[in-house]
Structure formats: structure tokens, C-alpha cells
Amino acid sequence: MVRSPSRVRHVSVEASVMFALVVRSLKPQSIPKSGIIGALQGKNYSTVSEATFEVKSCDLYKLEQGPNTSVSLSRDDALFYYRQMQTVRRMETVAGNLYKAKYIRGFCHLYSGQEACCVGMEAALTGDDAVITAYRAHGWTYVRGVSLVGVLAELTGKHVKVIHLTYIMIFMLQIPLGAGIAFALQYQGKPNVCVTLYGDGAANQGQLFEAFNLAKLWNVPAIFVCENNGYGMGTSVERASANTDYYTRGDFVPGMRVDGMDILAVKEATRFCKDYALKNGPILIEAATYRYHGHSMSDPGTRLKIDTEVRKEVEEAAEKAKSDPELSLENMYNDIYVNPPADYTVRGCDISIQHSST
Amino acid sequence: MWLSCYLSSALRSCPCLIVTGETTRMTLVQAINNAIDIVLSKDPTAVLFGEDVAFGGVFRVSVNLRDRYGRDRVFNSPLSEQGIVAFGIGLACAGATSIAEIQFADYIFPAFDQIVNEGSKFRYRTGNLFNCGKLTIRAPIGAVGHGALYHSQSPEAFFAHIPGIKEVPTGDYELPLSSAEVLIEGDDVTLVGWGTQVHVLRDVVTMAQEKLNVSCELIDLRTILPWDLETVAKSVVKTGRLLIAHEAPYTYGICSRNSSTNTGQYHVSPGERLNREIMSV
Ligand SMILES: Cc1ncc(C[n+]2csc(CCOP(=O)(O)OP(=O)(O)O)c2C)c(N)n1
Ligand SMILES: [Mg+2]
Numbered sequence: 155m156v157r158s159p160s161r162v163r164h165v166s167v168e169a170s171v172m173f174a175l176v177v178r179s180l181k182p183q184s185i186p187k188s189g190i191i192g193a194l195q196g197k198n199y200s201t202v203s204e205a206t207f208e209v210k211s212c213d214l215y216k217l218e219q220g221p222n223t224s225v226s227l228s229r230d231d232a233l234f235y236y237r238q239m240q241t242v243r244r245m246e247t248v249a250g251n252l253y254k255a256k257y258i259r260g261f262c263h264l265y266s267g268q269e270a271c272c273v274g275m276e277a278a279l280t281g282d283d284a285v286i287t288a289y290r291a292h293g294w295t296y297v298r299g300v301s302l303v304g305v306l307a308e309l310t311g312k313h314v315k316v317i318h319l320t321y322i323m324i325f326m327l328q329i330p331l332g333a334g335i336a337f338a339l340q341y342q343g344k345p346n347v348c349v350t351l352y353g354d355g356a357a358n359q360g361q362l363f364e365a366f367n368l369a370k371l372w373n374v375p376a377i378f379v380c381e382n383n384g385y386g387m388g389t390s391v392e393r394a395s396a397n398t399d400y401y402t403r404g405d406f407v408p409g410m411r412v413d414g415m416d417i418l419a420v421k422e423a424t425r426f427c428k429d430y431a432l433k434n435g436p437i438l439i440e441a442a443t444y445r446y447h448g449h450s451m452s453d454p455g456t457r458l459k460i461d462t463e464v465r466k467e468v469e470e471a472a473e474k475a476k477s478d479p480e481l482s483l484e485n486m487y488n489d490i491y492v493n494p495p496a497d498y499t500v501r502g503c504d505i506s507i508q509h510s511s512t
Numbered sequence: 513m514w515l516s517c518y519l520s521s522a523l524r525s526c527p528c529l530i531v532t533g534e535t536t537r538m539t540l541v542q543a544i545n546n547a548i549d550i551v552l553s554k555d556p557t558a559v560l561f562g563e564d565v566a567f568g569g570v571f572r573v574s575v576n577l578r579d580r581y582g583r584d585r586v587f588n589s590p591l592s593e594q595g596i597v598a599f600g601i602g603l604a605c606a607g608a609t610s611i612a613e614i615q616f617a618d619y620i621f622p623a624f625d626q627i628v629n630e631g632s633k634f635r636y637r638t639g640n641l642f643n644c645g646k647l648t649i650r651a652p653i654g655a656v657g658h659g660a661l662y663h664s665q666s667p668e669a670f671f672a673h674i675p676g677i678k679e680v681p682t683g684d685y686e687l688p689l690s691s692a693e694v695l696i697e698g699d700d701v702t703l704v705g706w707g708t709q710v711h712v713l714r715d716v717v718t719m720a721q722e723k724l725n726v727s728c729e730l731i732d733l734r735t736i737l738p739w740d741l742e743t744v745a746k747s748v749v750k751t752g753r754l755l756i757a758h759e760a761p762y763t764y765g766i767c768s769r770n771s772s773t774n775t776g777q778y779h780v781s782p783g784e785r786l787n788r789e790i791m792s793v
Binding site for chain 1: 657
């Protein structure tokens with residue numbers, strides 16, 4: 155769990171950015187209530203500071219009422235979310251390239267295509283809410299406050315890495331932990347929730363249902379989120395799940411299916427669920443999304459100033475993550491114990507080989 | 513019930529002789545594919561299932577088998593290890609030869625209860641009325657290149673602790689179980705390994721000969737439980753020294769058992785063990 159950074163707002167950016175946001179985040183049938191689009195299309199860029207958009211309503215399970223379908227957004231927030239999504243996409247493209255160039259070894263699960271999920275949810279959370287993800291974690295790690303260099307250097311295994319894990323590759327059995335974290339938050343009297351993420355594939359593990367039961371039994375503030383991207387490795391949801399309406403699979407836990415490709419819908423659903431979970435206990439979100447397998451979809455139209463900025467930022471971070479000195483083999487013997495004595499050594503292959511360990 | 517752990521780095525060419533009239537040289541993965549192929553062709557009750565096995569599986573072990581035997585005999589399971597093993601136990605006790613794949617041994621733990629408390633005790637518990645002897649669970653063990661925490665573990669010792677399971681690291685149908693193979697004969701020291709360590713030890717044998725003029729005898733243990741005490745002990749009596757190499761952590765591993773058994777019954781000095789510190793990678 156990583157805290158959110160203090161948000162840097164970017165105010166003085168071209169209004170065309172707003173257009174890109176609208177294009178990317180809203181379904182064609184969504185009708186903006188303000189005059190922004192019209193103004194943009196006429197190339198007379200609007201300078202309104204707030205706008206309201208219609209989003210698709212969620213499918214509901216055991217809920218009388220769902221999130222609002224009318225979502226307001228300030229210009230600053232719009233730019234901030236756009237920048238974050240753009241950064242995650244760019245970061246993943248670069249991570250994919252680093253992987254192909256063998257700077258990143260092992261496994262590398264890209265989040266490309268799912269950006270609206272992490273950015274939208276984070277937008278409705280605070281730094282004190284807890285988030286627990288599976289291994290498709292790069293985007294989440296970034297929006298929770300780890301720098302670009304931090305994420306990329308973690309993947310390349312360089313000195314600048316910040317998380318001090320040897321690799322990011324997290325098992326999918328993290329789900330039940332979410333119920334425990336949520337219980338702790340409630341016990342400590344905090345106004346916070348625990349968001350627990352898993353994929354459509356992991357949704358078929360028995361532990362999930364055990365966690366639902368515990369969470370509902372004790373009515374803890376847990377939001378279970380199934381990021382449904384259609385596939386678990388090579389197996390499609392239809393071939394893996396008897397019921398592919400994941401939002402209904404909590405039985406006694408109410409749920410909703412949100413359009414995971416629409417950042418505003420995701421944000422509003424998360425806001426709704428946080429409120430619900432704090433009052434009533436666990437709730438489930440299925441975010442219908444899609445992954446592009448590290449393939450970058452180029453943006454329609456001209457490249458925006460913000461895109462160029464993001465590109466530069468990511469490339470600098472990637473450079474640092476590439477050029478920083480490699481962790482030595484000796485590093486493999488570190489991080490076994492917290493603050494070991496200065497002369498602490500670890501046995502190597504046989505008793506005669508001792509490695510120092512910090 | 514059989515638990516067959518094969519090495520995850522099996523794509524490295526591993527010599528393995530299959531006697532089918534003429535002999536063919538295959539990698540271990542090809543040999544397992546061939547073994548399953550033969551079982552499916554000869555035994556109409558045999559079925560193969562696991563995560564993504566219909567597409568060939570992540571190690572390509574089941575490649576082409578769905579095309580050859582159809583979707584109802586070679587099929588994908590949901591991502592549910594407990595379900596896979598439990599389903600396999602049920603299937604086997606109803607008379608089918610069931611071959612269950614767990615993608616990596618690291619992922620076998622959700623199924624641990626089913627293996628320990630259901631499968632392995634089924635025959636005993638029912639007074640031999642039922643059994644799941646027709647179930648084979650296959651899982652790759654050991655370090656795969658750059659696999660990190662969750663693709664590098666060697667959990668074979670957990671299963672060696674359970675009565676009712678036979679554990680084989682190679683899974684070759686032509687080989688008798690519980691028989692180790694002396695791969696290289698030597699006089700000065702006995703080296704024992706299984707899985708990828710056999711390759712490592714082969715290099716050690718050459719290096720020891722070239723650099724130290726030491727003659728090593730190399731034994732591939734092949735079956736972890738019950739293991740071939742006789743072959744190992746005979747060798748150790750000849751050489752007077754034993755060195756066991758395994759990838760798993762050193763506490764209470766399979767080789768602590770092996771080295772102490774040798775000491776007790778054959779009065780040779782305790783074997784030296786080469787393995788890793790208790791850490792996650
Ligand atoms: C217990 C366990 N079994 C199998 C795997 C191997 N595995 C890694 S990712 C994956 C697919 C997961 O699909 P999904 O939950 O839909 O997540 P996505 O990759 O689509 O984000 C599988 C089967 C694993 N990591 N853990
Ligand atoms: Mg998926």
C-alpha cells in the first residue's frame with residue numbers, strides 16, 4: 155500500500171487537451187451538457203472551469219440505487235486524470251520495449267488499456283485508503299505515489315529502485331487479505347476502505363468466496379474489484395466461468411458492473427462504493443475493461459502538448475532505469491531480515507561460503 | 513496417486529531415452545508429451561486437464577494433444593488449483609486415468625489440502641474400497657530463468673512428508689519408479705541430485721576431474737519418495753563420500769533425510785549438502 159502523492163495540478167495547458175480527454179473517456183453516446191465539445195470542434199477552445207457529463211449507468215446486483223450517471227468534472231481534475239492515464243500508457247509502452255530489449259527480465263504484465271480503472275478509482279480514494287492489487291500492478295503503483303523511475307527501476311532491477319522487492323510479481327491469492335485490512339481499518343475507527351483487486355481468472359479461486367463470507371459476516375469496509383479484461387492468460391471468461399456476470403458472484407455481497415473504459419464512470423462508482431462500504435459493509439465492482447497486451451494505441455488526431463511532456467518524462471525515467479548501475483549478485487542476499495547486525499552473514503551454497511547481508 | 517515434479521528448465525536439452533522399438537533422443541518436455549500421448553492413445557479413460565493445457569500449456573508439454581484426442585479428453589480448467597486436484601481425485605476414483613497439470617509447483621498450495629487430506633488418504637480411509645491411484649498430478653519445480661519468487665520454488669519436500677504419494681521428478685513412463693540411475697561412474701566421491709541439479713552436477717564431475725583429478729560418481733535420484741537407498745548406499749560404500757545437491761532451502765529438506773539414512777545404515781561419514789539459505793529466491 156502506497157500513499158498518494160500530493161497532486162500537482164497543471165492549469166496552463168492548451169484547451170485542446172480537454173478535447174482529447176472527452177474523446178478518450180466518454181462513449182460516443184454520452185452527451186456533454188456544457189458547450190465544451192462544440193466549442194472545441196469549432197476550434198474556439200472553451201475555457202470553462204467545470205463541465206458535466208452523462209455516463210453509462212451501471213448494472214446493479216442487490217442494490218436499489220447505483221452511482222450517479224451525471225458526473226461533474228473540473229478542468230484541473232480533467233487535465234490531471236488525462237495526464238495520469240497518458241503517463242501510465244506511455245510507461246507501459248516503454249516497459250514493454252525495455253522487456254523486449256531484455257532490460258526487464260522475468261515476467262512483465264502490462265496495464266495498457268486498463269488505465270481508466272486505476273486512475274478513476276484512485277480519483278475517488280484518499281491516500282489513507284488501502285489498495286491491494288495482483289501482479290498487473292504498474293499503473294496502480296504509479297497512481298499510488300511511486301515515481302516513474304521507481305516503477306521502471308524496480309522492473310529493471312537497478313539501484314534507484316524504491317520498493318525493495320526483488321521483483322514485482324504478486325500472486326493472485328491476495329484477495330482474502332483485503333477483508334483483513336478492511337477489518338483493521340474499521341477496528342481502528344478510520345473513515346477508510348480497502349480496495350482489493352483481482353482478475354476475471356483469479357475470480358474462480360475458492361479463497362475469494364471465503365473472503366466474501368468473512369467480509370459480509372463482519373460487515374467490513376471492503377470494496378472487491380474484479381478487473382474483467384476478458385481473459386485469464388489464454389482462457390476467455392466464457393470458458394472459465396459458469397457465471398460471467400462477476401458483479402453478481404458475491405451472493406450476499408451487493409455489486410455493480412461499471413464501464414471500466416470510462417474514467418468518469420469508474421470514479422463515480424468508486425465514490426459511491428466507498429460511501430456504501432463505510433455505511434453497510436462489503437461491495438463488489440466489476441470493471442469491464444480490456445487489455446492491449448502492451449500494444450500502444452496511438453491517439454487520434456494531433457499530439458497534444460501534454461502528450462509530448464509525458465513522453466519526455468517517461469523517456470527520462472526509462473533512461474535512468476536503464477543506465478543506473480545494476481544490482482550486484484550480492485544484493486540477492488540482502489533484505490532477508492530487517493536491520494540485521496552489521497556483521498550479519500548468510501550461508502551460500504555450502505557452509506564455507508558466507509555472504510554479507512544488509 | 514502420483515506427484516510428478518519435472519524441472520521447469522526442461523527445455524534445456526535433457527537426454528532421456530525412450531525405448532519404443534527404436535530409441536529416440538528427446539528433451540524432457542518432449543518425453544512427457546510423448547508419455548501422455550501414449551497413455552491417451554492406449555487408455556480410453558485417460559483425460560488431461562489444467563490451466564491452458566488445451567493450448568499446449570505454458571511449457572508446451574501438452575502441445576498437439578487436444579487436436580489428437582479432442583476437447584472432451586484434453587481440456588482447460590478454470591484458474592482453480594484446489595478444484596483441479598479435487599476434480600482429479602473424483603475422476604480417478606470413478607475409474608478414469610486422470611492427469612492433472614498444475615502450471616508451476618509454486619501454485620500447488622491452494623490444492624495442498626486436497627492432496628494431503630483427500631487424495632493421499634483415500635484408499636486407507638475407505639479400507640481399500642476406493643482409491644485414486646489413477647491420478648497423476650504434474651507440476652514443474654525448481655528455478656526457471658528469471659522466474660523470481662513464484663516460479664522458482666522447490667516444494668517437493670512437502671509432498672515427500674505425506675504417506676500415500678509417490679513422487680517422481682522425471683515422470684518417464686518407461687523408467688521403473690524408485691530406481692536411481694548411475695549416470696557417471698567414479699571412485700572418489702558420490703554426487704546425488706535430481707531435476708536441474710543433475711545438469712549442474714555433470715559440470716561439476718568434469719571440473720573435478722580436470723582441476724582436481726577427482727573421480728566423481730554421479731547419481732540421478734529420479735524418484736524422491738520412496739527413493740533408491742540401495743543404489744546410493746552401494747555407491748557411497750565404494751567412494752566413502754557423499755555430496756547431495758538440491759535447490760530447496762537446507763532446513764529439513766529431502767537431502768537431510770537422505771544423508772542421515774546413509775550415515776545410520778552404512779556407516780559412512782555424514783554427507784555434505786549443497787543447497788541454499790532459507791530465503792525466498
Ligand atoms: C494460484 C495461481 N495459479 C496460476 C497462476 C498462473 N497465472 C498467472 S496470471 C494468470 C491469469 C490470470 O488472469 P486474470 O485473473 O484474469 O488476470 P489478468 O492477467 O487478466 O489481469 C495465471 C493463470 C498464478 N499466478 N497463481
Ligand atoms: Mg483477466
